[in-house]
Amino acid sequence: MRFFALLLFACSLSVYAQQSAVSTDPARDEAVPASMVQIAVPSHGERLLGVFYLASGAGPHPTAIVMHGFPGYEQNLDIAQAIRRAGWNVLAVHYRGSWGMKGDFSFTHVAEDADAEMAFLRDPAVVAKYRIDPAKIVLVGHSMGGFAVASAAAHDPRVAGVVMISAWNIAGPFLNVPAAGEDAAVAKFVQGQTKNDLSPLVGCTAESLGHEAFRKREELSFFHFAQALATRPILIVTSNDGLARDNDTLFAAIQKAGDKNARTVHMATDHSYSDHRIALEQEILQTLEFVKQH
Numbered sequence: 001m002r003f004f005a006l007l008l009f010a011c012s013l014s015v016y017a018q019q020s021a022v023s024t025d026p027a028r029d030e031a032v033p034a035s036m037v038q039i040a041v042p043s044h045g046e047r048l049l050g051v052f053y054l055a056s057g058a059g060p061h062p063t064a065i066v067m068h069g070f071p072g073y074e075q076n077l078d079i080a081q082a083i084r085r086a087g088w089n090v091l092a093v094h095y096r097g098s099w100g101m102k103g104d105f106s107f108t109h110v111a112e113d114a115d116a117e118m119a120f121l122r123d124p125a126v127v128a129k130y131r132i133d134p135a136k137i138v139l140v141g142h143s144m145g146g147f148a149v150a151s152a153a154a155h156d157p158r159v160a161g162v163v164m165i166s167a168w169n170i171a172g173p174f175l176n177v178p179a180a181g182e183d184a185a186v187a188k189f190v191q192g193q194t195k196n197d198l199s200p201l202v203g204c205t206a207e208s209l210g211h212e213a214f215r216k217r218e219e220l221s222f223f224h225f226a227q228a229l230a231t232r233p234i235l236i237v238t239s240n241d242g243l244a245r246d247n248d249t250l251f252a253a254i255q256k257a258g259d260k261n262a263r264t265v266h267m268a269t270d271h272s273y274s275d276h277r278i279a280l281e282q283e284i285l286q287t288l289e290f291v292k293q294h
Contacts, residue, residue: 021086022281029056032131034084041093043116046103050093052130053084059131062138062160062292063089065117069143070168071200072098074272076142082281083140086288089130091117097203104203107170107212107220110144114152118159136160138291140284143168143243143271147222150250154228161233161291163284166271169246171213171220186210222250230257233294235287236264237280241271261290 020026026034034056041048055061066080072094080090095113097105118137120126127134138161141149146167153159177185189210198206213220223246236251238244244266251264265283269276 021285022082022278024085026056026085026087032056032058037130039091039093041091041113041117041120043096043113044103044109046096046101048093048095048101048113048116050091053080053090053092054130055084055087055089057087059089060127060133061087061089061131062136062288063091063121063130063132064138064140064288065121065149066090066092067114067117067139067141067145067148068092068094069141069145071196071198073197073200074142076140076165078277079140079281079284082285083288086285087292088138088288089132091121093117097201099200105201106204107144107209108216110148111151111219114139114148115155118152118156134158136292138163138288140165142166144170147220150222150225150229153232154225157228157231159232161235161287162229163235163237163287164247164250165237165273165280165284166239166241166243167222167236167247167250168243169222169250171217172223172246174214174217175221175223177214177217182211182214186214189213222246223253226250226253227257230254230259230262232259233261233287233291234259234263235283236262237283238264238266239269239271239273239276243271263287 035054037052039050039052064083066076068075080092083090094101096103096109137159139149139153140163142165146164147170149162153162174185190206193206236247238247254262267276273280
């Protein structure tokens with residue numbers, strides 16, 4: 001009975017800590033206060049610019065990377081701040097060819113840049129400078145960023161956990177289309193992008209991106225990563241944005257591959273989780289707390 005009482009108490013403290021990180025600033029550490037630094041992550045001859053939110057205290061700290069979507073108007077920096085309040089460092093940068101970054105934008109470059117962010121956090125000099133716990137790195141991605149974090153985690157089995165928020169299975173619509181159907185499929189893809197202002201992206205057009213997704217449809221489908229993802233905690237969050245079906249299929253594949261720490265949550269909201277930001281942050285923090293405790 002005493003064991004279960006202690007377990008219940010520990011769970012209560014964990015829930016309180018998650019809720020507190022969403023709504024309450026932590027006590028200031030005068031010796032090593034929380035801070036933000038400008039950051040430049042090297043990737044294939046270019047620099048990915050952004051911010052590194054550093055948690056207070058000497059650390060080492062668990063660290064998250066937050067990857068934005070396509071083209072990236074929603075940066076999800078409120079999520080980054082909540083994660084930092086929970087005691088994590090949080091890295092958030094832009095991909096090549098997006099938002100003023102040099103180089104050309106492409107889906108292939110997004111996957112490469114995600115790998116470059118992981119390599120940056122593995123650098124011993126970076127680990128020491130920014131007080132990183134390299135055994136506790138979690139990837140959080142929204143929309144296209146959900147694909148990016150799945151790709152990076154599949155390439156690095158040391159990633160401790162993954163959060164995919166309304167992940168976009170980029171090449172999903174092209175998977176069963178024969179080569180002769182490329183032009184028609186790409187035209188449909190382009191039509192679907194009319195809602196997006198792609199002016200923050202350079203070196204590409206909707207047509208070029210459609211052809212890239214078609215011609216690389218195996219590697220640009222997140223179904224390809226299910227087996228590799230199944231070795232660690234995964235949170236897949238879905239909404240009423242039309243992407244849930246592929247996310248549910250991925251979740252089923254991850255479970256089938258043996259992941260006992262995968263879970264999924266559906267929220268009745270839009271693609272940006274406009275009226276569910278607090279609920280979204282709480283779910284993410286729950287997964288991060290699990291990673292930190294294991």
